[in-house]
Amino acid sequence: MKSLFAIYSVFAFISGATFAAGSMDLDEYIEGMNVKTSDSKSLQRGARNFFNYCSGCHTLQYMRYNQIAEDLGISEDQLMQNLIFTDSSPQDLVMNNMLKEDGDRWFGKAPPDLTLVTRRKSPEYVYGLLNSFYPDNNSPTGVNNHVQEASSMPHVLWDLQERLSDEEYSQFLNDTVGFLVYAGEPIVEKRKSMGVWVIGFLLIFLIFSYALYKDIWREVK
Numbered sequence: 001m002k003s004l005f006a007i008y009s010v011f012a013f014i015s016g017a018t019f020a021a022g023s024m025d026l027d028e029y030i031e032g033m034n035v036k037t038s039d040s041k042s043l044q045r046g047a048r049n050f051f052n053y054c055s056g057c058h059t060l061q062y063m064r065y066n067q068i069a070e071d072l073g074i075s076e077d078q079l080m081q082n083l084i085f086t087d088s089s090p091q092d093l094v095m096n097n098m099l100k101e102d103g104d105r106w107f108g109k110a111p112p113d114l115t116l117v118t119r120r121k122s123p124e125y126v127y128g129l130l131n132s133f134y135p136d137n138n139s140p141t142g143v144n145n146h147v148q149e150a151s152s153m154p155h156v157l158w159d160l161q162e163r164l165s166d167e168e169y170s171q172f173l174n175d176t177v178g179f180l181v182y183a184g185e186p187i188v189e190k191r192k193s194m195g196v197w198v199i200g201f202l203l204i205f206l207i208f209s210y211a212l213y214k215d216i217w218r219e220v221k
């Protein structure tokens with residue numbers, strides 16, 4: 001009986017520990033998080049950040065450049081000058097030249113596509129990941145990460161984080177994560193504004209119906 005209890009305790013401990021690791025508390029790393037997908041200037045800055053700092057390694061394989069430009073209110077000139085660093089044309093998907101085999105070889109794990117990352121994980125996860133790198137001499141990249149333990153992603157924002165104030169870095173992350181939320185669900189803002197129109201229409205319709213109802217019954221009574 002005693003040994004049964006001992007075995008049970010070990011299992012309880014293991015499952016407890018796994019659970020704790022799975023539901024890691026992000027709160028500590030998302031202070032200052034305030035993502036605004038309705039702010040088109042923020043999304044434009046986020047797009048600029050993504051194409052400057054992330055697109056060399058990460059793709060957005062379900063997005064086309066010109067769709068991004070149209071949704072975010074960017075002109076074709078700005079698009080060509082500021083967002084497209086490869087030999088792609090505006091109607092192409094956002095890919096890069098890194099082959100998966102090379103990515104696996106160079107990093108241990110190829111950088112994943114980021115189109116759906118804020119939905120697969122969460123916006124908090126992405127913000128926390130970019131906000132929780134710390135120096136670690138035992139890691140091949142020289143850094144480790146609190147949110148993704150033993151991550152093979154280098155801290156590509158190192159210089160930037162050194163140069164910017166905490167608020168500025170936080171703004172940079174909010175813009176970048178906001179852009180990735182948009183990429184995961186490009187019609188989210190259209191859907192929201194559509195909702196307002198639909199409710200407005202129903203309200204006006206209600207007023208007319210009520211007036212009509214009054215009018216008809218006045219004659220009947």
Ligand code: HEC
Pocket residue numbers: 049050053054055056057058107109110111112114117121126129130150151152153154156157176
């Ligand atoms: C030098 C290449 C490189 C650059 C540049 C880079 N990353 Fe990464 N990133 C990686 C690698 C490699 C991984 C895989 C890490 C792992 O799973 O161990 C990764 C993983 C991630 C993940 C985790 C995805 C998941 O499914 O868990 C996110 C989110 C991410 N990167 C966001 C970004 C953002 C945002 C930028 C731009 C600010 C960026 N990365 C720039 C190499 C890069």
